Amino acid sequence: MAQLPENLLRRSAEARAKADGRPFEVVMAEMKGEAPPAGAAAAAPAAAAAAPVAAAGGPVRDLDAESAKFGVRRTLLERGMFARARKDGTAVPAMAGAVAAAAPAAGQAAPAAVGGPPPVSGPPPGVRTQRLLTVVKAGAIQGTTREPQDKVNVWPHLLAIEFVALLVMLALLTLMSAFIDAPLLEFANFNEQPNPSKAPWYFLGLQELLAYFDPQVAGVLLPTFGMIALMFIPYVDRNPSVRPSDRKLAIAIFTVFFMASSILTIFGSFFRGPGFNFVFPWRDGIFFDDLKTLLE
Numbered sequence: 001m002a003q004l005p006e007n008l009l010r011r012s013a014e015a016r017a018k019a020d021g022r023p024f025e026v027v028m029a030e031m032k033g034e035a036p037p038a039g040a041a042a043a044a045p046a047a048a049a050a051a052p053v054a055a056a057g058g059p060v061r062d063l064d065a066e067s068a069k070f071g072v073r074r075t076l077l078e079r080g081m082f083a084r085a086r087k088d089g090t091a092v093p094a095m096a097g098a099v100a101a102a103a104p105a106a107g108q109a110a111p112a113a114v115g116g117p118p119p120v121s122g123p124p125p126g127v128r129t130q131r132l133l134t135v136v137k138a139g140a141i142q143g144t145t146r147e148p149q150d151k152v153n154v155w156p157h158l159l160a161i162e163f164v165a166l167l168v169m170l171a172l173l174t175l176m177s178a179f180i181d182a183p184l185l186e187f188a189n190f191n192e193q194p195n196p197s198k199a200p201w202y203f204l205g206l207q208e209l210l211a212y213f214d215p216q217v218a219g220v221l222l223p224t225f226g227m228i229a230l231m232f233i234p235y236v237d238r239n240p241s242v243r244p245s246d247r248k249l250a251i252a253i254f255t256v257f258f259m260a261s262s263i264l265t266i267f268g269s270f271f272r273g274p275g276f277n278f279v280f281p282w283r284d285g286i287f288f289d290d291l292k293t294l295l296e
Contacts, residue, residue, distance in 0.1 A: 021060045061093050196276045204268035205261050
């Protein structure tokens with residue numbers, strides 16, 4: 001035994017002392033071949049005398065010592081010991097306190113039977129208890145409200161708004177037609193053309209480009225490139241978000257096209273006079289037949 005490591009020797013001595021019901025120091029001294037300590041030698045006869053009393057219920061367990069060693073309450077150790085005995089169908093081990101109380105004094109007759117352990121509060125035999133510990137994150141029991149989304153239903157939200165806008169526009173056009181006169185012009189005279197001859201307002205941007213570029217460039221190439229660029233916007237900016245703050249590229253491209261078209265239309269409407277020359281509307285007037293008729 002002397003060649004064994006110290007930790008293995010101590011574990012073996014603890015197991016043998018627990019099985020025999022003897023002090024650990026005595027068993028350790030025997031395994032090392034040494035003389036037992038004085039205190040352990042004096043306690044050995046008392047343990048040997050208590051062994052026959054505890055033999056009926058198995059080895060003696062010192063629950064107080066185990067509670068101090070493992071940091072577990074004595075009541076929990078007792079309940080665990082009784083549950084293990086019921087599960088295995090074996091006798092309940094005797095406890096050191098019960099054995100000492102049941103041991104007969106000198107010159108007295110031994111009791112007929114050693115009393116069992118004191119009653120412990122707990123469920124009755126056959127009743128199965130559940131001890132579950134569930135760890136729940138704080139976020140799992142909070143935030144039960146639905147998160148807002150950037151989507152609305154077509155009905156009734158979108159259609160209701162569009163219907164209200166339609167009614168407002170219909171009322172506005174009705175009022176304008178009742179109070180503002182918009183007569184038709186006379187028949188076109190091929191021998192007398194207006195100067196300047198301007199296209200409808202939605203084509204004035206293209207007519208303004210004719211003042212700067214060749215007709216092939218202003219009337220064919222630039223409009224074609226502009227339409228192709230507008231069609232490619234969804235493929236250039238592939239962000240699925242509908243928030244304006246997330247669609248800065250698409251908004252910037254649309255703003256450039258919108259401002260360019262607006263500036264060309266405004267220049268062609270108010271800043272072009274006879275011969276389609278540049279004029280100041282606050283000095284020379286507005287040279288637009290529809291506007292002249294409306295103002296007159």
